[in-house]
Amino acid sequence: MSEGNRDLGERMPYLVQRMRGFGTTIFAEMSALAVATGSINLGQGFPDTDGPPEVVEAAIAAIRAGDNQYPPGIGIASLRAAVAEHQARFWGLDYDADSEILVTAGATEAIATTLLALLEPGDEAVTFEPYYDSYAACIALAGAQRRVVTLRPPEYAFSLDQLRAAITPKTKLVLLNSPHNPTGKVFTRDELTAIASLCVEHDLLAVTDEVYEHLVYDGEHVPIATLPGMRERTVTISSAGKTFSMTGWKTGWACAPAPLIEAVRTVKQFMTYVHGAPFQHAAAAGLRLPDEYFAGLAADLAAKRDLLASGLADAGFTVYPPSGTYFVTADIRAFGETDGLAFCRSLPERCGVVAVPTVVFYDDVDAGAPLVRFTFCKRREVLEEAVVRLKSLGR
Ligand code: PMP
Ligand code: GLN
Numbered sequence: 001m002s003e004g005n006r007d008l009g010e011r012m013p014y015l016v017q018r019m020r021g022f023g024t025t026i027f028a029e030m031s032a033l034a035v036a037t038g039s040i041n042l043g044q045g046f047p048d049t050d051g052p053p054e055v056v057e058a059a060i061a062a063i064r065a066g067d068n069q070y071p072p073g074i075g076i077a078s079l080r081a082a083v084a085e086h087q088a089r090f091w092g093l094d095y096d097a098d099s100e101i102l103v104t105a106g107a108t109e110a111i112a113t114t115l116l117a118l119l120e121p122g123d124e125a126v127t128f129e130p131y132y133d134s135y136a137a138c139i140a141l142a143g144a145q146r147r148v149v150t151l152r153p154p155e156y157a158f159s160l161d162q163l164r165a166a167i168t169p170k171t172k173l174v175l176l177n178s179p180h181n182p183t184g185k186v187f188t189r190d191e192l193t194a195i196a197s198l199c200v201e202h203d204l205l206a207v208t209d210e211v212y213e214h215l216v217y218d219g220e221h222v223p224i225a226t227l228p229g230m231r232e233r234t235v236t237i238s239s240a241g242k243t244f245s246m247t248g249w250k251t252g253w254a255c256a257p258a259p260l261i262e263a264v265r266t267v268k269q270f271m272t273y274v275h276g277a278p279f280q281h282a283a284a285a286g287l288r289l290p291d292e293y294f295a296g297l298a299a300d301l302a303a304k305r306d307l308l309a310s311g312l313a314d315a316g317f318t319v320y321p322p323s324g325t326y327f328v329t330a331d332i333r334a335f336g337e338t339d340g341l342a343f344c345r346s347l348p349e350r351c352g353v354v355a356v357p358t359v360v361f362y363d364d365v366d367a368g369a370p371l372v373r374f375t376f377c378k379r380r381e382v383l384e385e386a387v388v389r390l391k392s393l394g395r
Contacts (some may be wrong), residue, residue, distance in 0.1 A: 004097040005028060014341070018187030022137050026360045030344065038346035040386045042308075042354045042374040045181070045326055050292060051245035051286070058285035059249075062278035071277040073269055075103020075253065082284035083253050090213070090294075099258040100118045102265050105275040106250035107211045107239035110264070112138045113271055114207050114235050114254060117263040119172055120143040127175040128158060130361030130368055132209065135175055142368040147171070148363050152372070153320045153329070156185040160194055167198060174198075176224060179212035182358045182373040183329055184322015186219045196227040205260075206234040211252075214243045214294045217302040218323040225253050225255075232257055235264065240283040242326070245295070245377070249279040301326055301376065303359045304383060308376040316394040326377035329358060333370045335393065340372045 021385030030043035050056060067076075074080065080097040095101055104110040116216030118247055119125060121143030125137050129148040139146045147166040149158050174195060176189035187195075197204050197318040206225050225234040254264055309321045309328050317330035332343050340357035347353055355372045376383055 019137065019140060022140070023329060025133055025147060026356055027133075030354050030356055031091070033345070033348055037352070039348040039352045039354045041311075041354045042376070042378065042383075042386055043096065043344075043354040045242075045375045045377055047245040047377040048382060049245065052289060055240075055244050055246065055286040056291065056292050057284045059278045059282035060280035063348060067275065067277045071103075071274050071280055074098075075101070075274075076277065076280045076284070077111075078282045079103055079251075079253070079287075080283040081361030082287040083255065085285045087255055091221075091226055093223060093225055093255070095255045096258070098168055098259055100255060101267065102254045102261050104239075104254060104268060105251040106241060107209060108134055108250070109268065109272060110237040110239070110254040111135065111207070111209060112141070112280060113268040114237065114264050115139055115144075115175075115389075116215045116263050117140050117267040118205060118207070118235075118260075122170060124170040124173050125173050126163070126171055126204075128177070128180070129363055130358045130371075131175075132181050133361060135177075139175075144172070144196055145170075146363075150362075150364055150367050151180070151183055151185060152367065153183075153322075153331070154157050156180070156183040156320070158191070159204060160253055162220050163195070165196065167202055167204070167259040169264075171202065171204055173207055175207045175209075176179045177209040178219065178224075179210075179216055180324075180329040181212065181325055181354065182327050182361060184325045184327050186221060186323040188219065189222050192222050192224050192226055196224055196230050200229040204233070206230060208234060210236060210238045211242050212325040215236055215298060215301055215326060216324040217298060217305060221324070235260055240279070240376055243294070243295075244286040246279075246282075246285070249276065249282070251276055251279045251283045299338040300362060304376040304378070304380065305372045307380065308374060308383050308387065311383070312374065312390065314354050315387065315390040317390075327373050327375050329373050331370050332372060338370050340368070340370055344372055351392050 010391045019175040027044040034041035080101045084095050084097040103158050119142035123144040125139045126147045149163045225231045235256040240244035241247040319330045344357040355374050358371045358373050
């Protein structure tokens with residue numbers, strides 16, 4: 001490092017110091033590996049076909065109609081109304097479209113701005129591991145600490161005692177994700193009721209990431225905001241990416257009581273300010289699609305889950321079939337291997353498939369070491385070919 005750079009290093013704000021160790025996201029690393037090796041990418045979760053044509057046409061129509069300038073800071077009225085209608089239609093939740101809904105640049109920005117708005121240095125946030133990578137990063141950005149509760153296969157159940165022990169006088173919020181990435185777990189009503197009771201007992205906020213709310217195959221999706229005492233303390237986050245198979249459009253939203261939304265909006269206005277006016281129109285059109293669309297999406301993905309889960313089992317993995325999301329996790333120990341990160345880095349060369357090592361989403365690395373995640377949001381023929389390739393592994 002040159003003298004000049006060293007000086008720069010010393011002058012790095014403590015924010016950058018706090019982010020040390022987060023490196024490049026595993027999704028970027030694994031997608032780059034897939035491109036470099038020409039492998040089938042079952043790593044980063046993005047579909048290989050577009051979402052519904054009505055949604056595509058709504059974006060094009062908005063561009064042609066001249067909706068190309070800054071939208072309002074809280075999001076266009078039509079999308080906020082559509083989110084409110086959606087929360088009522090699917091989950092029986094009532095939100096005021098003008099004061100209780102905020103449109104964001106994907107769920108990612110909603111998560112970041114919510115955590116920055118609600119957490120102060122010294123606060124603690126309780127979350128479940130494996131955790132989606134941006135949770136740990138954003139808690140660190142806020143200067144807060146995470147306390148994690150481990151989800152353990154085969155059910156990815158957690159210990160209520162561990163959850164109770166994770167709550168301290170410094171705990172500000174519980175950060176939840178159901179349906180859960182990377183495990184595919186759909187938290188049960190009983191589990192959510194137990195979490196909600198602790199939130200009420202300790203007067204904690206809840207931040208809930210429900211981007212996979214429509215990708216549920218077994219059981220039911222229960223938004224934690226629907227449970228007693230929770231609506232007033234919960235920020236519910238979702239986005240158009242998964243529900244409409246347009247992960248690059250980055251249109252998300254947060255629903256919460258007005259004072260919480262106001263806090264999140266205050267931070268959000270200095271992050272992206274606003275984004276993606278035409279895509280906001282398109283997301284509004286998507287949210288208003290008939291029930292058959294949502295049911296069809298889940299049915300298609302359920303069949304793909306079955307295809308990939310049984311293919312992985314035939315290939316020799318120990319598979320933990322998911323109840324939701326478009327991810328399936330598997331244990332590699334049956335191959336005599338224990339290091340998921342090394343396994344995923346070598347997989348393209350060994351059989352031309354990319355997966356994600358879930359150990360990077362754990363603090364307890366022993367718990368996550370042998371687990372890897374595959375996505376099944378790909379065309380059937382791509383999944384079939386991936387299974388053929390993976391079956392060559394054991395040979
Ligand atoms: N939360 C979870 C659990 C996710 O898997 C993802 C991945 N897209 C996101 C949030 C981010 O959503 P978006 O693309 O809308 O920012
Ligand atoms: N949500 C996607 C996944 O879990 C990745 C999104 C991203 O790359 N940040 O695979």
